[in-house]
Amino acid sequence: MAKIKVRIPAPLQKITQNKQEVSLEAANIKELISALEKQFPGMKERLLDENGKIRRFINFYVNDEDIRFLKQDETQLSEGNEVSIIPAIAGGSGVQ
Numbered sequence: 001m002a003k004i005k006v007r008i009p010a011p012l013q014k015i016t017q018n019k020q021e022v023s024l025e026a027a028n029i030k031e032l033i034s035a036l037e038k039q040f041p042g043m044k045e046r047l048l049d050e051n052g053k054i055r056r057f058i059n060f061y062v063n064d065e066d067i068r069f070l071k072q073d074e075t076q077l078s079e080g081n082e083v084s085i086i087p088a089i090a091g092g093s094g095v096q
Contacts, residue, residue, distance in 0.1 A: 015043050
């Protein structure tokens with residue numbers, strides 16, 4: 001198991017007692033989500049849909065690489081990796 005630093009977005013910080021960053025041990029993203037849930041109950045339901053897949057509007061980055069272009073929730077983690085959880089931002093067309 002690798003020790004991983006996880007950056008928590010503002011909308012989820014109420015679950016992590018206002019922590020912007022937490023450290024967890026996990027071998028991949030799936031284990032990381034389980035570790036987050038164990039330490040911060042309620043986190044999993046905000047990250048995963050009813051089928052156990054990462055919600056479409058939640059993005060995970062490992063050292064600035066989008067896991068959608070890696071192995072998604074099977075993306076392996078190594079000691080010292082930094083994982084960022086980024087909620088997708090929807091916006092308007094920009095046309096006025």
